[in-house]
Amino acid sequence: MLTWFRNVWLAVASISRGMFVTLAHFVQTFRRKAFTQRFEYPEKPVPLQPRYRGFHRFDLTACIGCDKCARACPVDCIYIDKEKAAPPAKGFVVTGFKIDYTKCMFCALCVDPCPADCIYMGSTYDISCYTRDGCVVDYAKLPLEVAWGQDTLNPTAVHASKRVSLPVWTKAGLGERSA
Numbered sequence: 001m002l003t004w005f006r007n008v009w010l011a012v013a014s015i016s017r018g019m020f021v022t023l024a025h026f027v028q029t030f031r032r033k034a035f036t037q038r039f040e041y042p043e044k045p046v047p048l049q050p051r052y053r054g055f056h057r058f059d060l061t062a063c064i065g066c067d068k069c070a071r072a073c074p075v076d077c078i079y080i081d082k083e084k085a086a087p088p089a090k091g092f093v094v095t096g097f098k099i100d101y102t103k104c105m106f107c108a109l110c111v112d113p114c115p116a117d118c119i120y121m122g123s124t125y126d127i128s129c130y131t132r133d134g135c136v137v138d139y140a141k142l143p144l145e146v147a148w149g150q151d152t153l154n155p156t157a158v159h160a161s162k163r164v165s166l167p168v169w170t171k172a173g174l175g176e177r178s179a
């Protein structure tokens, strides 16, 4: 008989504990503010963690066009255009540095191999666009203070940089070969 009462008590106590947890969360959902009320996004930036990986920061003046970042990228989403520097200068002049954000997975594997420390993961999280081509950002066309900006990419400048006339994944001569 005693065991029976103990089992009943255990069942009632454990169900009550479970219901209390459920009720507490139920009440919290009513007291909790919506995301836009808490952060006032987009009027105010959303607070980020210190090691947040957002859109890249890139310094065109330091880049030597070595392609190491593009080779390290596991999804091949960095496209570098470069020309031989005019003598007496040596090396390359980088004329295009496009990153396709429809493919980028923000893994940061492009950052470590860079010998010139000119590419980093930035803290920008918001570059909206209306077409898939708009997701390709050409950092060589952005003003340096925007591309290398600490916190944010200026949306107007980013929009201007997206005027890519051809899809970047079109390989030169591919059409001639297949014709």
Ligand code: SF4
Pocket: 072, 073, 074, 075, 076, 077, 078, 099, 103, 104, 105, 106, 107, 108, 109, 110, 111
């Ligand atoms: S973060 Fe990763 S996926 Fe994106 S460009 Fe760099 S290596 Fe490629």
Ligand code: SF4
Pocket: 062, 063, 064, 065, 066, 067, 068, 069, 070, 080, 113, 114, 115, 116, 117, 118, 119
């Ligand atoms: S690894 Fe660095 S220096 Fe080399 S192409 Fe990439 S960004 Fe430029």
